Amino acid sequence: MSEPATGPRYLTGFDNEHETEALEGALPRGRFSPQRVPYGLYAEQFSSTAFTAPRASNRRTWLYRIRPSVVQGDYAPYPEGSPLLATGPQRTNTPPNMLRWDPLPLPEVDVDLVDSLTTVASCGDALAQQGMGIHLYAANRSMQDRYFYCADGEWLLIPQQGELRLRTECGVLDVAPGFVAVIPRGMKFAVDLPTGPARGYVCENYGAPFVLPERGPVGANGYANDRDFEYPVAHYEDREGDIELLCKFAGHLYRAPIDHSPLDVVAWTGNSAPYRYDLSRFNVIGSVSYDHPDPSILTVLTSPSETEGVANVDFVIFPPRWMVAENTFRPPWFHRNVMNEYMGLIEGVYDAKETGFLPGGGSLHNCMSPHGPEAAVFEKASNATLKPERYVDTLAFMLESRYLIQPTPWALETSLRQRDYCRCWEGLTRHFDPTRP
Template identity: 55%
Template sequence: MSDERSYMSGLGGHFESEAVGGALPKGRNSPQKPAFGLYTEQVSGSAFTAPRHENRRSWLYRMRPTADHRTFVRYEGAKLFAPGTVDDPLPPNRLRWDPPADLPEGTDFVDGLVTMLANRDPADLEGVAVHLYRATKSMDGRVFVDADGEMLVIPQQGTLHIFTELGAMDVAPGWAGLIPRGIKFRVEVDGDSRGYVAENHGLPFRLPDLGPIGANGLASARDFETPLAWFEDRDEETEVVQKSLGSLWTTTLDHSPLDVVAWHGNYAPWRYDLSRFNAIGTVSFDHPDPSIFTVLTSPSDVPGRANADFVIFPPRWMVAEDTFRPPWFHRNVMSEAMGLIHGEYDAKADGFAPGGLSLHNLMSGHGPDLDSWKKASNADLQPAKVDGTLAFMVETCWPYRPTRFALDRSQPDYDEAWAGFPKAELP
């Protein structure tokens, strides 16, 4: 398998690609007789009548129609994926997790998915869930499709080789990859692979507006890479595992459904190198809100309040004068789930390891721990590079609820991170 693949660039752009010359119709979306006896199929990620700039759809030209499948039945694998959240009253405690030591072994990507946090019913077409995964073997003779939402995959260890209906892509640690809602895919791995998945049930992720920043900065559309057409011509049994309305289902086909020979449109998988994010910061005093680190956003029906934001904290220079440079103490109406890909997070001295997770639900007070506060309060404020670290946050306006798996494994002493702060001395 080659690590070198061909891609088209530009998030949200209209693309066209064919794996066999002449497979893509010219000038028509649905000709009476597509080339080679292919079947025309449209996949829509938005309503037909969505505004043009928000309309997501692609036309696929495939060897068999997706409609050719037998009855789905309940899938009994992946016991920890989408099990439902804890229904008991949830105390407003801050929660943090070490990288779980008991994730399933000997599993592929699907059976290795473990749901940690979720909110909203997927049927509401709102909300987000955060999963961990551990895959020690490749998916063999099976594919997965999520009808509940799009899947933002964030590897922490090991490269994922993701084969989708619209093309194949390699997603390594330091990158993020997205599989749109309803697109089938298979994941192959080279060894023990771990990471995170943000499952977005709401409006598709898109680049945030830049406002006063102007035309440039943050993530650039040109750096999002969409794979070229690729297909499998495989006439053998293939299991399809589908997530639908929060449950897992399975059926078996007599062929591989990854048989799209050509396609065109703007509803497609992509990958993004997080090191290409252009971080913006202050050159005077204070520092901007963390929204300045937003890579992607899924809007809600309230302007400015996101259904989900994907935010990263990458290497960057800190130069502000007379400023507490780490995140200040704060409470807000957004709920923050944070993960760490590598390095150390600058607002926590210890206890937050790569592959771990933390949760600060809406209006819970949080910020730096005591050691980080002391260090930042007494630092000689020279220009300094925050380097060797990459953290991310999946922020949402909906409160997260943990699963039983997550609640049983949270650090019991996380609240102690804010113990021992001295009382201010007034004159």
């Protein structure tokens, strides 16, 4: 995983109060909304939490822009966009089966990221601001004269193939495979494809904004460190024309005409802004004695629910790392879990599933559905001569939620679904012998 090509500069520090200006003196000094803003700009507050949220969790940013956001036309439905885009709750039965899918093929016709969205599953209820939507994208065209925002949730973008350039109201983020990016609920942006066709995943978080998980007894250091999260510097577009603004609102797509770029923010200050994170900077914590720790130690970001310690959404990764535990079954153990898990693979091979789980693909194991390593992996790990081993060719992730994850009708019916997935456990035969301790 390499750094994207030279491009935008970044501000560092998770959830910090950042301030940045594309023109010197564009940020008002001493007050957020002076009677007259420098350069003839408009002051506009962007809030992604309630005004009265506690200071520690309050997120808002002051934008100083060429035109306020109210300068646009009326919205009309956009039914022809993303026909496979869905929002929770689903109105279909959810089977308890363990499910797995092959990756989306790259498109044969021109399509941008928003129009390519295909929903695999969702949980909770977007209108109640609980749960998430899990989408795939496979695009080959940059967004031309069109911009987008999602009012239903913040976006966690997980590229698997091809680099994304995210042009946002706050500036520009370059996001290659091995990086992730988060765009706040309601933030306007456009997606360019500087290296050609792109494929990946989107977690649409309906609930509380992502935060860094508490470290507990681990202490002050480890996991994802605040300083490694990068925010864009101010960069504005001052252009006019026949432009389209797309919006996802209450589960449906809309579009409105606008005669200028909505990315006309010359300066901003606050802590609600898009950011990116290089997954290779994650400081992995693991056992150096015995036993396989819970995967929660690999949590990068968490969206908390009203129950402490039980996540609305956890974003967990399985990156390159050392395995050194002694007298231990090193792959994930077989388990049944009250939580619900969707997994994706960014590159390489996932250690519990060495065949069939492909980069760009996904699997779903819902509440109390049993899962674990395939038969061949179990046999190999049970009989291996244990020595320190580095897992190199791998980068998988998991989206875990307290809410039941419901596959869409498309996900259940598509030819990409591996209907023989359960056969990967067929080789787990009886070994029990009461005469042999």
